[in-house]
Amino acid sequence: MRSALVRRSVLTASAVSLTLLATACGADKADDKKADAKPSAPAASAAPAAKGKTDAELAPLLVTQAELPDYIEAKDAATKASASGAAVGTTDKPECKVLLQAYGQQKIGTPTGVALTAFGAKPKEVGPDATAEEKAAAITNAIGITTTLTGLSSYDAKGAEETLASIKSAGQACAGGFSVTEGTEVTKFDSVKPGETVSVGDESVSFVLTMDLEDGDKSTVLLTVARKGNTLATLSSISLTGTAVFPKTLIEAQGKKLV
Numbered sequence: 001m002r003s004a005l006v007r008r009s010v011l012t013a014s015a016v017s018l019t020l021l022a023t024a025c026g027a028d029k030a031d032d033k034k035a036d037a038k039p040s041a042p043a044a045s046a047a048p049a050a051k052g053k054t055d056a057e058l059a060p061l062l063v064t065q066a067e068l069p070d071y072i073e074a075k076d077a078a079t080k081a082s083a084s085g086a087a088v089g090t091t092d093k094p095e096c097k098v099l100l101q102a103y104g105q106q107k108i109g110t111p112t113g114v115a116l117t118a119f120g121a122k123p124k125e126v127g128p129d130a131t132a133e134e135k136a137a138a139i140t141n142a143i144g145i146t147t148t149l150t151g152l153s154s155y156d157a158k159g160a161e162e163t164l165a166s167i168k169s170a171g172q173a174c175a176g177g178f179s180v181t182e183g184t185e186v187t188k189f190d191s192v193k194p195g196e197t198v199s200v201g202d203e204s205v206s207f208v209l210t211m212d213l214e215d216g217d218k219s220t221v222l223l224t225v226a227r228k229g230n231t232l233a234t235l236s237s238i239s240l241t242g243t244a245v246f247p248k249t250l251i252e253a254q255g256k257k258l259v
Contacts, residue, residue: 052112052154052230059115061152061231063254071119071250078105078118078149089182096178098163098170099192099209103221103236108163111153119250120145144241146222148250151234152258160230164203167225171207188212196246200255201228206246213242220244224251228258 053061065073091097101108105116123145126134155163171192180187188211195206204226211219222237222244233254237244 052156052159054113054154055115056113058113058152058154058231061257061259062115062117063119063150063250063257067253067257068119068250070122072122073117073119075117078116078151089180089187091178091180093174093178095170096174096189096192098166099174099178099207099223100180102167102225102234103209103223105149105151105234105236107153108166109155109159111155111159113154114151116149116151118147118149119247120147121245121247144239146237146239146245146247148235148237148247150250150254152231153234154231156230160227160232163232164205164225164227168205171205177210190218195222195224196248198224198226198248198251198255200224200226200251201233201258203227204255218242222246226251226255226258228255231258233258
């Protein structure tokens with residue numbers, strides 16, 4: 001049996017996929033309009049504000065459906081995913097725990113506020129006259145869509161800088177992999193490698209974590225964290241197919257809203 005961490009990952013992707021299936025099977029079209037990797041160096045910007053933002057202040061800074069016409073939002077699925085992973089397991093390398101927390105959209109340190117949502121790339125819609133084969137293909141594509149949990153967290157003083165620094169350090173320290181233990185179950189991450197370069201906020205970093213799903217299967221987890229002032233944007237992507245697609249458009253759209 002696969003570990004609790006793996007099962008939660010599958011459930012998260014499945015929850016978003018179910019939302020996408022409504023679109024794939026002919027839901028109404030939205031009226032919204034379109035909107036060698038190394039960590040980016042901190043930009044020469046003003047010092048972070050002394051006080052962090054609250055939940056209410058962060059909520060409007062989350063990217064929205066209207067700003068991402070090629071995606072479908074699944075906020076409820078994001079909330080459930082975060083709640084289900086509240087009890088983060090222990091890592092064999094303590095410095096790697098922050099990667100697990102970021103992946104699961106768990107609080108790192110003592111943020112003053114958080115906000116969370118989730119997106120999946122909008123599947124190709126099929127009309128009411130579509131053949132059975134076309135409908136089946138649409139469902140298959142929707143199930144394999146990359147799901148991205150998108151979270152914001154804010155900190156007092158230099159909390160955001162320090163949190164991002166710990167994530168960057170973990171990416172290097174855990175490059176050779178690490179394991180997560182929850183009760184009697186162990187989940188292994190084979191490696192942590194640099195992800196695609198992104199220029200978002202004052203500084204940012206991306207990683208690709210390879211998770212061992214057991215039975216010889218692997219899954220990639222894409223993790224991007226960006227800081228603007230005293231606010232962090234954390235985006236973690238997975239796919240039921242095992243290979244997530246880097247959500248560049250989503251990351252850039254969220255980066256533009258950070259203040």
